[in-house]
Amino acid sequence: MTDLSQPPSAAQPLECREFAWPTxxxxxxxxxxxxxxxPACRVEGLNGRTLxxxxxxxxxxxxxxxxxMNSQHKPLSLRLDQFRRLELVDALRPVPEPDLPAGSAVVAxxxxxxxxxxxxxxxxxxxxxxxxSWHEERYGLFLFEPVDDAGTVRRWFVPRPAFTNAEVxxxxxxxxxxxxxxxxxxxxxxxxxxxMMRSRKLGEMLVVRQIIT
Numbered sequence: 001m002t003d004l005s006q007p008p009s010a011a012q013p014l015e016c017r018e019f020a021w022p023t024x025x026x027x028x029x030x031x032x033x034x035x036x037x038x039p040a041c042r043v044e045g046l047n048g049r050t051l052x053x054x055x056x057x058x059x060x061x062x063x064x065x066x067x068x069m070n071s072q073h074k075p076l077s078l079r080l081d082q083f084r085r086l087e088l089v090d091a092l093r094p095v096p097e098p099d100l101p102a103g104s105a106v107v108a109x110x111x112x113x114x115x116x117x118x119x120x121x122x123x124x125x126x127x128x129x130x131x132x133s134w135h136e137e138r139y140g141l142f143l144f145e146p147v148d149d150a151g152t153v154r155r156w157f158v159p160r161p162a163f164t165n166a167e168v169x170x171x172x173x174x175x176x177x178x179x180x181x182x183x184x185x186x187x188x189x190x191x192x193x194x195x196m197m198r199s200r201k202l203g204e205m206l207v208v209r210q211i212i213t
Contacts, residue, residue: 024133028094040089060139080159094151120165
């Protein structure tokens with residue numbers, strides 16, 4: 001397994017594939033569309049080292065990406081289990097109101113609630129932060145970290161092999177306690193039962209116990 005301390009040898013370029021990078025699921029952001037040709041990016045390896053370059057190909061469904069660094073002419077091919085996270089350098093901004101399609105909502109003054117997230121990396125410290133939205137696929141998680149109050153976001157991709165657990169938003173147990181929908185003792189009992197039946201999620205266990213619907 002590569003940790004980017006010794007990057008793999010340069011490979012021949014993959015066939016260029018159009019990948020529609022997800023966007024925040026909020027009003028004011030354009031729908032997912034193919035990313036710009038070879039966008040600037042940063043890739044953090046499993047040892048914490050960061051490589052900067054251009055994303056020349058990205059096919060996460062097949063578990064591959066190619067990075068062209070400034071110091072090399074040919075791109076490096078990386079698998080999803082060879083890096084911890086990927087960041088697109090250019091931030092994403094909401095669509096200006098005059099450019100919105102007919103019938104779209106005016107979003108300048110709409111609130112954009114922040115969601116806390118926590119990602120437990122394998123062999124590294126837990127990553128905590130805030131995101132405006134998230135998009136999950138079987139191969140990984142896309143996050144949109146806020147940069148300013150105008151809705152500008154930094155786009156991240158965390159491959160599935162890099163983490164053991166990811167939480168986005170308020171934990172369901174804490175939310176139910178805060179809303180008086182369940183007591184701390186009921187949550188503890190459901191968690192204990194969940195530990196014995198790891199295939200079930202906490203929410204399912206609370207439904208089975210008829211604590212929530």
